[in-house]
Amino acid sequence: MVSEEGLCWSSFDPSDVVLPAVPALLSCPKEEASVETIKRKYFRASRSKEGTTFHVLPRLESSSLWRKLRALDQCALAPDEHAVVTFLLKRIRGDCEMITDFPVEGSTPLVIGRKRYFDSKINPEMAVSTLRVVEERGQRNSYLRRDGRIGPSPVSAPGRHDWLGLFSDLGEWCPFNPV
Secondary structure (H helix, E strand, C coil), X not given: CECCCCCECCCCCCHHHHHHHHHHHHHCCCEEECHHHHHHHHEEEEEECCEEEEEECCCCCCHXXXXXXXXXXXXXXXXXXXXXXHHHHCCECCCEEEEECCCCCCCEEEEECCEEEEEEEECHHHHHHHECCCCCCCCCCEECCCCCEEEEECEXXXXXXXXXXXXXXXXXXXXXXXX
């Protein structure tokens, strides 16, 4: 069945069909790619006088699905995407514009479906500690904005070694090995 929100479910357990393929999928070698190529899979960065703006490119947390997920109080940010966004947030020196399910001073209320959210500016530490990932929920949650924009903010630029470390630790969710 397919709901009006575009989500689907079945009367049988889809894992019965998928699970036998998992070992073969996990044994597939990862594609080797440059650090720059892998970065482009996760985000774009632009610089201005105000600082650096990151445009995160999540696989599911984008387009019309973003609104449907928020209306259902759900999140589809994958663990590898969460790791990359957290890595970026830790380098921002200034407030981050995020969607939160809790108010902060100066936040603007948003109603999506029947759920109340807030367009908020929060410090990077709070953004990192509350950034929601798929199937996990905290007492206070923050989400990427619909357009995936973080910034503009001053940023401490990571070096190649930092990127290699991050991309080497993304696990099975990332189909690339950095070279």
